[in-house]
Amino acid sequence: MRRVPRLDAPRVRIEFEGQSLNARRGDTVAAALLADGHWQFRTTPVSGAARGPFCMMGVCFDCLVEIDGVANRQACMVEVREGMRVRRQRGASDLGADDSAIDDHGGAP
């Protein structure tokens, strides 16, 4: 995609699929990826079909990517942050690593 003349916004560097990518402050992750020419954000868990953003407003859930290790993030709803690591979501998400941060209240209800 092409940038239309705009008021300056500082650059923000993020990573997509291991490659460095320059975004602008205020870009959503989706905008940053599109600006860099990436239109396929994930493959579906149902058939493996390639999908990308459709609505850009959080309604279609097609722009799902993994951000900083967390899956199922809507790229169009998350603003870029310096050092963010974004990966395509491939099929169903993985079960996460052991997360002992969950407060286990324990016992029967």
Added chain:
Amino acid sequence: MATGRHVADVVVIGGGLHGSATALHLSRAGHSVIVIEKDRVGRHASSANAGGVRRLGRALPEIPLACAALDTWHHITDLVDDDCGFASSCQVKVAENDAELQAQRERRDTLLALGFEHEEIIDRAALRELLPAIASHCVGGMVVHGDGHANPFLTVQAFRRKALALGVRFLEGAAVTEIGRHGETWQVKSVRDDVQAPTLVNCAGAWGGRIAAMLGEQAPVQPVALMLMITSRVKPFVQPVVGAQGRTLSFKQFDNGTVLIGGGYQGRAEPDTNRTHLDFRGLSASATTAAALFPGLAGVQIVRCWAGIEGVLPDNIPVIGASAAPGVFHAFGFCGHGFALGPLVGRLIAELITTGRSSLPIGAFDIGRFSSSRPKDTGA
């Protein structure tokens, strides 16, 4: 518009799984059957439950029924020409500490003494082999091989289709308003058509108490909204159906990768409007339980929550069997664990009606246990 009048050998009130299964078995035994359903077939508990098919952890009187039911499930296609999404590996109830494991051993011993061998105890290593993703603090558990789960919606629709094919008639949108006895027949009036039959079966689930009351019988059924939640698709990580000894949990992963989490947290049921309301405090506790046992789940998304309306009785076992009233039979109030028993109970009711006897002991489920005036029936 003139009210339609239908006549049959048997009228079944309630078109859920129990009503449809009862109708199916009755039809196979040569009776003409009409099922009268206030909404749509399978609208309530039958489509909204967790789909567990188990012998594990059953109340003692239910064990013979559950064992027979599992046999039926393993050949369900023979019965309804549909596999109903039945999948079986095993059901596991996880013990999180030694006291819980000990309680499980005692339970296993009790069952062995009664002649039931299906519940086995497994140690920490065996648990980890069955459930690689289980939390590290779990010390073992109880397992029943051959237990599993099925798809509630597909199941009740399969029973409905087969029943239809066998000549059962279904009247939907026909809430029962009045039941009266005329000579040797029961006259069931509804908001739509009326049905007349010498034999009546009450399979009205959470509304079973209301139907019983129309027949002059007591059954303190409490309509409850048991809450369930389902996740987005996750790569396969668990095959067995999982419960916990010390917490309320029912947990299973389907072929499509979604994980169903339930187990007894209640929302609010409105049986008059069919509405249920979710209580997120309860769902939060449910999520906490799930994440405590499967830590990797914390990052998984809950996509939907719901609660059907189920009927619960104070002693947590259903009403099954003949009524004091002539020609009336009951099968309702399965307390959130009736799905697995549905196909089997339908057969038992059909047996009772056709031969006068049930091939399995159902005395403990007698409706009379709630009546102060009626003498307790202790027979099998």
Added chain:
Amino acid sequence: MKDHYDIAVVGAGPAGMAAATVAAEHGAGVVLFDEQPLAGGQIYRALSRQTLADRDVLGPDYYHGEALITALQNGGAEHVADTTVWEVTPEREIGISSGGIARLLSADQVILATGAQERPFPVPGWTLAGAMSAGAAQVLLKSAGLAEPDAVFAGTGPLLYLVANQYLKAGIPIRAILDTTPGTNSLGALPHLPGALMGAAALLKGRRWITELRNAGIPFVNGVEHLKVTGDESVTGVEYAHRGAWHRIDTNRIFLHQGVVPNVNLAMATGCTHRWSDAQLCWHAVTDAWGESDMAGVAIAGDGAAINGARAAEYAGRITAYGALHRCARLDAQSRDRLAKPCRQALARERRGRAFLDRLFRPADQFRIPQDDSTIVCRCEEVTAARVRASVALGCIGPNQLKGFSRCGMGPCQGRMCGLTLSEIIAQSRKVPVGEVGALRLRPPVKPLMLGELAALAVPPEPEPGEH
């Protein structure tokens, strides 16, 4: 953030901003929740960031939102951004999620101002990467100053022409515009013309956009009867039928749009009754003169209730705020009526052209109810029209049974992209009105919630006896 407010508003578009500002003006404790980092909703999205250097690109209608945003910022409402509202209970307990933390709070009155979303546009290939909605193109332009050269625009409705026009102003070349407005629509719209002429400015604006696009030499095809987006992994072209003949344009990018519909998920999940509108071909909230739904204390304002546009939404927002203020005893009935009166007049004015626009840009049946059975209807679960129709043949009478048979509507979008299509396909197959078929039964959470977040749900302490 407090545990309890007098009035909670959901959505910071024109209706929500106006409602929150007015409510705070009259001394109520007001909180305004919104998913975006900045107020403005979709129509005024990213306005306060002043992304584009040239204000002519987006046009004066966009910048009209500045006054609303300023008023909100200067007023007393607490604006809580980057926050999803996933539940509103009948008792007006509110479940929110912000920064990965979920919590519950409550309010005496709730105003839902969830705005509009684009109508689904189920044509073969619409799920391919490279196909986006025209609204998406506009969001990218507004919020990131991004545009895609040589894209094809296809569909109908004012937003399509507006975005194309904004591209024109920004100097971005457009490959072609394929207009699917049925030729017969103009005839059907004629009876509504007198009303529309009262709102002539809007009509003339639309005409001007189209004229400018044509004058710029952009290929403009009217009366497109069918569309097919082609490609394997991503878009390689679009095929369209025009006067019975098929044509093809090679392109990697297509922007689809056929109107907007209310974003009803939260209102429906809350239990508010909705009615099918044949005029707008979507679900309308059933509300009284103050916007209150049949869930006591829950009002719905703006395009989230029925599509009337951004200007109308401001006045609707004000009216529901006056209603809510009265219901929580911040405003007596006389003052409420007096203050609402000019808003009602303005609202009536803004609505004048609506019936005409609805009729003029009414999307054709074949674009709402795909006849090509290979078309994916449920994008999340990849369920085709064929499968939907087969389920109806098996006895599915409505979308909720369809869920059981086919998983339609069970994906993360929770029916937002397929719900309308499902109800209409079923209605057509069963030959019954859409209102009889009904909508997907929606429940909280209205957006997926991370399990860990739900586990750690922060719950306000039980009130002491004597407290509210």
